[in-house]
Amino acid sequence: MNTTARWTLRRSDERGHADHGWLESRHSFSFADYYDPAHTGFRSLRVINEDRVAPGGGFPTHPHRDMEIFSYVVSGQLAHRDSMGNERTLVPGEVQLMSAGSGVTHSEFNPSSDEPVHFLQIWIHPRERGLEPSYTEWQTASSKRGAFDLLISPDGREGSAAIAQEAEVSRLLLEAGGHADYEVRPGRGLWLQLIRGRLTVDGETLEPGDAASTETAGPVAIVAGHESVEALLFDLG
Secondary structure, three states: OEEOOOOEEEOHHHOEEEEOOOEEEEEOOOEOOEOOOOOOOEOOEEEEEEEEEOOOOEEEEEEEOOOEEEEEEEEOOEEEEEOOOOEEEEOOOEEEEEEOOOOEEEEEEOOOOOOOEEEEEEEEOOOOOOOOOEEEEEEOOOOOOOOEEEEEEOOOHHHOEEOOOOEEEEEEEEOOOOEEEEEEOOOOEEEEEEEEOOEEEOOEEEOOOOEEEEOOOEEEEEEEOOOOEEEEEEEEO
16 A cells, blocks of 8 residues: 555555456455455445456355445446346446345346456445345446546436445546546545556556545546546545
8 A cells, every 4th residue: 555645545466366266356445354454445435346257157145234235347247136126137337236224135147158247346334224225226328438427326316326325436437648627525535446547646647456545625637548547436425
């Protein structure tokens, strides 16, 4: 972990790593057998696992409770099934958000016989325990570049999926050399997770899998390098 005057950088190769054959996973925060007391979460953000699941592999039915869980598909397909009766196969450009609340079971697997699936599984603590379980989705009709697509928000505005927490999650797509500006509001924290490409945030360079976080209010300047960029931005109360 590197710390600058404003930013804390979480480098990709510093993350936890697990290889189960059918699953290769990188953990930004402590998860399962990986424990790092310096990285147990950021505000309400508890888990960011970057997973690659082999064709036909997946997570069998298992329980969750009191956690907001969503999956962001980077490439391939991800099949979801849960005890609320939801069955969906997600592709890039789609996000599913499950509020586990008082308790649900679900499974996720790669339905393809020849293509791996690459996705991020993300957990956020809810604002209170024992909520009624729910399921919502976000999907886009086009790839909007140079601006932030709001995926998840507390009030479900702009067609986003609604989360039981003061958390806003946006996707950023930039063409090579493109830029975007963001404002960190007082009392909030920002976590920027780079998925593909290279970028600078206030002059700090990020490589694929790197993240940068700050709790200092003020403007943020994000600039893509010599290739297109895909990133997630978490604005957390």
